[in-house]
Amino acid sequence: MATTGPQKPVSGTQGRRSTIRDVARQAGVSVATVSRVLADNYPVTHATRAKVLRAVRQLDYVANAHAKALAGTGVETLALVLDDITWSAFAQIGAGVEQEAARRGRLCLVCTTQGDRQRELAVVNLMREQHAAAVILVGGIQYTAEYRERMSQFARSLDSVGSRLVLCGRPPLGEDLPATVVEYDNEGGAYGATAHLLSLGHRGILFVGVQEGQSTADGRLVGYRRALADYQVPAVPALEREAVFQRDAGLRAVREALRERVAFTAVFAATDMVALGALEALREAGRRVPEDVSLVGYDDIPMVSELTPRLTTVHVPYQELGRTAARLVLDRREGIGGAEDRVRLSTHVVVRGSTAPPPAPVPA
Amino acid sequence: MATTGPQKPVSGTQGRRSTIRDVARQAGVSVATVSRVLADNYPVTHATRAKVLRAVRQLDYVANAHAKALAGTGVETLALVLDDITWSAFAQIGAGVEQEAARRGRLCLVCTTQGDRQRELAVVNLMREQHAAAVILVGGIQYTAEYRERMSQFARSLDSVGSRLVLCGRPPLGEDLPATVVEYDNEGGAYGATAHLLSLGHRGILFVGVQEGQSTADGRLVGYRRALADYQVPAVPALEREAVFQRDAGLRAVREALRERVAFTAVFAATDMVALGALEALREAGRRVPEDVSLVGYDDIPMVSELTPRLTTVHVPYQELGRTAARLVLDRREGIGGAEDRVRLSTHVVVRGSTAPPPAPVPA
DNA sequence: TGAGCAAAAGAAACCGTTTTCTAACTCTGT
DNA sequence: ACAGAGTTAGAAAACGGTTTCTTTTGCTCA
Numbered sequence: 134m135a136t137t138g139p140q141k142p143v144s145g146t147q148g149r150r151s152t153i154r155d156v157a158r159q160a161g162v163s164v165a166t167v168s169r170v171l172a173d174n175y176p177v178t179h180a181t182r183a184k185v186l187r188a189v190r191q192l193d194y195v196a197n198a199h200a201k202a203l204a205g206t207g208v209e210t211l212a213l214v215l216d217d218i219t220w221s222a223f224a225q226i227g228a229g230v231e232q233e234a235a236r237r238g239r240l241c242l243v244c245t246t247q248g249d250r251q252r253e254l255a256v257v258n259l260m261r262e263q264h265a266a267a268v269i270l271v272g273g274i275q276y277t278a279e280y281r282e283r284m285s286q287f288a289r290s291l292d293s294v295g296s297r298l299v300l301c302g303r304p305p306l307g308e309d310l311p312a313t314v315v316e317y318d319n320e321g322g323a324y325g326a327t328a329h330l331l332s333l334g335h336r337g338i339l340f341v342g343v344q345e346g347q348s349t350a351d352g353r354l355v356g357y358r359r360a361l362a363d364y365q366v367p368a369v370p371a372l373e374r375e376a377v378f379q380r381d382a383g384l385r386a387v388r389e390a391l392r393e394r395v396a397f398t399a400v401f402a403a404t405d406m407v408a409l410g411a412l413e414a415l416r417e418a419g420r421r422v423p424e425d426v427s428l429v430g431y432d433d434i435p436m437v438s439e440l441t442p443r444l445t446t447v448h449v450p451y452q453e454l455g456r457t458a459a460r461l462v463l464d465r466r467e468g469i470g471g472a473e474d475r476v477r478l479s480t481h482v483v484v485r486g487s488t489a490p491p492p493a494p495v496p497a
Numbered sequence: 498m499a500t501t502g503p504q505k506p507v508s509g510t511q512g513r514r515s516t517i518r519d520v521a522r523q524a525g526v527s528v529a530t531v532s533r534v535l536a537d538n539y540p541v542t543h544a545t546r547a548k549v550l551r552a553v554r555q556l557d558y559v560a561n562a563h564a565k566a567l568a569g570t571g572v573e574t575l576a577l578v579l580d581d582i583t584w585s586a587f588a589q590i591g592a593g594v595e596q597e598a599a600r601r602g603r604l605c606l607v608c609t610t611q612g613d614r615q616r617e618l619a620v621v622n623l624m625r626e627q628h629a630a631a632v633i634l635v636g637g638i639q640y641t642a643e644y645r646e647r648m649s650q651f652a653r654s655l656d657s658v659g660s661r662l663v664l665c666g667r668p669p670l671g672e673d674l675p676a677t678v679v680e681y682d683n684e685g686g687a688y689g690a691t692a693h694l695l696s697l698g699h700r701g702i703l704f705v706g707v708q709e710g711q712s713t714a715d716g717r718l719v720g721y722r723r724a725l726a727d728y729q730v731p732a733v734p735a736l737e738r739e740a741v742f743q744r745d746a747g748l749r750a751v752r753e754a755l756r757e758r759v760a761f762t763a764v765f766a767a768t769d770m771v772a773l774g775a776l777e778a779l780r781e782a783g784r785r786v787p788e789d790v791s792l793v794g795y796d797d798i799p800m801v802s803e804l805t806p807r808l809t810t811v812h813v814p815y816q817e818l819g820r821t822a823a824r825l826v827l828d829r830r831e832g833i834g835g836a837e838d839r840v841r842l843s844t845h846v847v848v849r850g851s852t853a854p855p856p857a858p859v860p861a
Numbered sequence: 862t863g864a865g866c867a868a869a870a871g872a873a874a875c876c877g878t879t880t881t882c883t884a885a886c887t888c889t890g891t
Numbered sequence: 892a893c894a895g896a897g898t899t900a901g902a903a904a905a906c907g908g909t910t911t912c913t914t915t916t917g918c919t920c921a
Contacts, residue, residue, distance in 0.1 A: 150658040152877055163901045168879060175880095176899065193654055198626040199566040200877035203906045207563075207878090208623070218595065219799075219816075224588045231582065231609050240623070243607045245595050259572070259604070262562040290557050294514040409803050435583075436800035439773050452583075516907055527871045532909055539910095540869065564907035567876045571908095 151192040160188035171196065172206075202264065209466070211459060212242045212265035214256050216272050221434035222451050226271050226301060229455025237463050239266065250283075257287050261294055267313075267462040269299040271455075273349030276304055288312040297465065301458045302451075304348045305475065313465070313474045315458040319349060322447035322480035323356025326401055326429045329445070329482050331364040333490045335399040335427060338366075341386045341411055342403020343375045350378070353403045353431060371395050376407055383410025391418050398426060398491035405430035405437045405446055412440070423489035433483060442486030449480050515556040524552035535560065536570075566628065573830075575823060576606045576629035578620050580636050585798035586815050590635050590665060593819020601827050603630065614647075621651050625658055631677075631826040633663040635819075637713030640668055652676040661829065665822045666815075668712045669839065677829070677838045679822040683713060686811035686844035687720025690765055690793045693809070693846050695728045697854045699763040699791060702730075705750045705775055706767020707739045714742070717767045717795060735759050740771055747774025755782050762790060762855035769794035769801045769810055776804070787853035797847060806850030813844050 157164040162181060169175040170185040177185075188194075201207035211234045215223045231241045242265065246252045253270075260268045268291055274280055284306050288298040292311035300306070305314040330338050340357045344350035354373065361368050374390055376382035383402055390397070391414060400415070402408035408430030412422060420426045422442060430437060430446035437444040457476055465472035521528040526545060533539040534549040541549075552558075565571035575598045579587045595605045606629065610616045617634075624632045632655055638644055648670050652662040656675035664670070669678040694702050704721045708714035718737065725732050738754055740746035747766055754761070755778060764779070766772035772794030776786060784790045786806055794801060794810035801808040821840055829836040 153879095154877080164878080165880080165901060165903095166899085169900090172879080178899065181899080193657060195622060195625045195658070197567070197877050198628065199563040199571075200906090201626075201879080202563040203561070203567060203877080203908090204879040205906070217592065218582070219585070219588045219592045221583070221585075224583045227607075228581065228583045228609070231607060235608065240627070241607055243591075243595060243605055244599065245592070258559060261559045262565075263604070264562060293557060294559070409800075412803075434800075436773075436798075436803070439776075439800070440803060441805035517909095518907080528908080529871060529873095529910080530869085533870090536909080542869065545869080561907050564876090565909080567878090567907080568909045569876070 150197075151194050153194070153196065155192055156185065156188045156194050159192060160184040208238065208240055209266040210240045210242055210263060211462070212244065212256075212260040212263065212268045214244050214246060214253060214260075214268060214270050216248050217245055218243065221436075222432050222449065223271060225451035226455035226458075229452040229457075230269060230301075230459045231455075232452075233456045233459035233463070237459075239459075239463065254283070257291075261291060261296065264294070265296055266466055267291075267297045267299050269301050269455075269458050269462075270303060271301045272303065273347055274303060275346050276348040276351070277346060281306060284312070285310055297462055299458050299462050301454060302349070304352075313458070313461050315454055315461065315476050315478070317449050317454060317478040318480045319352035320356035320359070322431065322449065322482065323353040323401075323403075324360045325356075325480070325482040326431065326445075326447050327357045327360035328364070329484065330399045330401065330427060330429060330488065331360060331366065333399075333427065333488060335491050336366055337372065337395075337397035338399045338401055339372050339374060339387070339390055339395065339397040340401050340403070341374045341376050341383055341390075342378065342407050343373050344377060350403055357401060372397060376403070376410075378404040378407060380406045380410040380413075383407030384414050385410070387411045387414035388417070391415075399428070399488070400426060401429045401431075403431055405432045405434045405444065408437070408444060408446070409440075423487050425492055427488040427491070429482070429488060438485060440487075445485045445488040446483060447480050448483050450478050454478055514561075515558050517558070517560065520549065520552045520556055520558050523556060524548040572602065572604055573630040574604045574606055574627060575826070576608065576620075576624040576627065576632045578608050578610060578617065578624075578632060578634050580612050581609055582607065585800075586796050586813065587635055589815035590819035590822075593816040593821075594633060594665075594823045595819075596816075597820045597823035597827070601823075603823075603827065618647070621655070625655060625660065628658070629660055630830055631655075631661045631663050633665050633819075633822050633826070634667060635665045636667065637711055638667060639710050640712040640715070641710060645670060648676070649674055661826050663822050663826050665818060666713070668716075677822070677825050679818055679825065679840050679842070681813050681818060681842040682844045683716035684720035684723070686795065686813065686846065687717040687765075687767075688724045689720075689844070689846040690795065690809075690811050691721045691724035692728070693848065694763045694765065694791060694793060694852065695724060695730065697763075697791065697852060699855050700730055701736065701759075701761035701763070703736050703738060703751070703754055703759065703761040703764045704767070705738045705740050705747055705754075705764060706742065706771050707737050708741060714767055721765060736761060740767070740774075742768040742771060744770045744774040747771030748778050749774070751775045751778035752781070755779075755784075763792070763852070764790060765793045765795075767795055769796045769798045769808065772801070772808060772810070773804075787851050789856055791852040791855070793846070793852060802849060804851075809849045809852040810847060811844050812847050814842050818842055 153164050153167050157167045167185050170177050170182050213230055218224055234241045244256045257268055288310045291298045298312040300314045306312055342350055358368050374386040376386040400411045402411050415422055415426055422428050430444050433446045433448040517528050517531050521531045531549050534541050534546050577594050582588055598605045608620045621632055652674045655662045662676040664678045670676055706714055722732050738750040740750040764775045766775050779790055786792050794808050797810045797812040
């Protein structure tokens with residue numbers, strides 16, 4: 134499976150990296166002159182410039198980014214911290230951040246935490262050392278007092294070194310904290326999805342994805358309940374099922390609801406991945422989607438429009454979310470006046486093939 | 498859509514970032530002592546250490562990563578360069594690299610190029626400045642002489658500054674170049690997929706995804722042809738359709754083949770995304786999968802097992818690919834003996850529901 | 862009680878840039 | 892021919908750490 138190439142010395146052919154001093158010596162000028170030629174911010178005669186550039190080429194010189202950073206020049210870095218880059222929504226946020234960063238000549242550090250808050254803490258500190266222009270924390274979290282405390286510290290300690298905390302798709306902290314928040318209308322999307330089902334005539338709507346204290350899950354649940362209330366449909370506890378935001382959890386939760394013979398004609402999954410699991414559970418049980426049971430997801434990850442039936446879901450502008458986060462923080466850095474520090478993007482339900490009116494005879 | 502918080506001064510509350518000198522002053526010791534306490538590599542009395550740590554806490558001090566890097570200490574960085582992080586396969590490679598990097602205390606810079614070679618060049622140079630321990634280039638490319646020339650330069654110039662070029666899922670360069678290559682058995686996977694279809698009895702197999710000179714596409718086409726040859730099925734040009742690796746291209750290519758009334762009972766899409774397009778084209782034309790036409794993809798991106806029918810495809814261990822790339826380059830750096838510089842991971846076809854024997858009466 | 866030595870702390874050089882300040886030119890104009 | 896501009900170039904001081912080398916301090920033991 135693994136083949137080894139010819140054994141070469143570990144150190145390769147590497148010589149010493151050439152410095153600006155080497156270039157200066159080679160060109161027969163001072164380091165100051167070399168620096169000036171390369172920065173092109175000071176008058177230099179044509180002859181001198183030519184000598185320097187030739188030396189640079191001969192030595193294949195590139196400046197040391199760390200030295201530049203120390204001296205105050207140097208490229209800024211945006212740090213992106215997320216649970217798992219393979220999750221489609223996160224990847225899209227990441228892409229948005231990276232695009233905007235690149236467009237404006239910044240670099241992008243990415244760290245994943247796999248949901249480990251210990252690691253999140255370590256990573257934020259690491260980023261503080263790195264002088265990241267901003268630390269962008271992505272994704273919902275367990276919204277506890279301890280969390281708020283920790284974030285406040287992050288915000289303040291980043292601010293104290295001239296960096297900035299950005300919360301992307303996370304609930305905001307207190308008003309007075311130095312942090313930028315870019316969120317989306319989580320609750321509104323859930324409201325819309327539920328209202329869509331209700332207006333189709335569904336009354337028993339299974340909500341799959343309860344996670345006490347998880348900000349994203351909570352927001353979606355609240356939207357679901359609010360829609361029920363507005364349609365004067367009583368919320369029944371048995372219809373609210375726990376599930377982490379993964380396929381298997383959705384599968385198990387719906388299986389269980391089915392086994393308990395909970396009466397429902399529609400499933401609102403808190404996440405597209407959860408919807409996938411729900412879909413499988415429904416199929417196992419011989420329920421057709423959408424003829425017998427309607428199904429709605431949340432996130433609108435790219436592939437769900439390929440399913441059969443194509444999944445009705447709530448679209449979240451994840452890429453835009455990332456771009457906005459980067460834009461806000463860079464605008465502020467560049468002192469562009471009136472940089473907002475709190476933005477909420479809207480969501481909307483996209484109706485596809487997985488929802489339909491409930492079957493005529495409402496099952497008991 | 499966008500709301501603005503209270504207008505605060507742009508500069509926030511940020512004071513000057515405290516340096517090691519500030520800590521020394523606060524603790525009443527020399528900077529050397531502070532450095533030693535923090536590095537914990539030199540005897541220091543308990544009392545002194547306590548004073549220093551207290552000062553560190555009081556000032557909320559973190560070291561300047563750039564200064565450390567300059568001094569030769571400091572965390573190494575791995576640079577990851579890819580077309581687009583939202584493509585599932587790339588995201589998985591990225592996750593693999595990041596995991597291994599994090600496990601070994603390294604940071605990970607991510608740059609995307611959107612397939613722009615100009616940008617690729619710029620990015621590699623940028624990474625050279627950044628002193629990245631390695632630059633990992635991900636994904637197939639147009640395999641031209643010019644490309645090889647450029648890569649050779651990259652390899653040499655990175656090597657000359659003590660960094661290393663890693664090609665991940667790209668064809669290797671010449672033997673003597675200082676580069677590490679981690680590839681997968683691209684051709685073998687295509688061979689397997691085609692052989693699977695052939696052994697089911699298919700003879701007219703449409704290959705969708707020809708891209709002259711694109712290394713990944715070429716490899717898969719070669720595997721397809723080799724399997725045909727081994728089964729003594731003549732290769733017919735009309736069955737080899739051009740398509741870039743995107744859904745729409747697959748859709749168009751298969752539509753066109755259908756319109757031209759090319760005879761086939763199976764489609765081998767060079768990519769799962771292409772397979773998605775193919776699937777839609779087939780459905781439009783009223784061809785059922787797999788009853789009328791079998792369909793095989795390539796990549797095994799997570800969602801394709803959720804399709805109806807579940808897609809038969811070639812599994813590529815993308816995450817493992819990334820992990821291996823990081824591992825190899827870090828092993829070499831740490832001087833771990835016998836670090837290979839060329840690895841090929843194997844692929845295998847995973848048979849799911851989208852393939853079946855061809856329909857009994859072969860259509861004209 | 863003082864020589865000798867180990868342990869702990871400090872001074873200063875260094876890493877590779879940028880930039881301020883200073884010095885050396887080259888012209889002009891008289 | 893020379894004062895005074897106006898250009899270019901260089902020397903040296905940051906930037907914020909680490910580390911070598913030196914010095915001071917505190918013991919032990921004769």
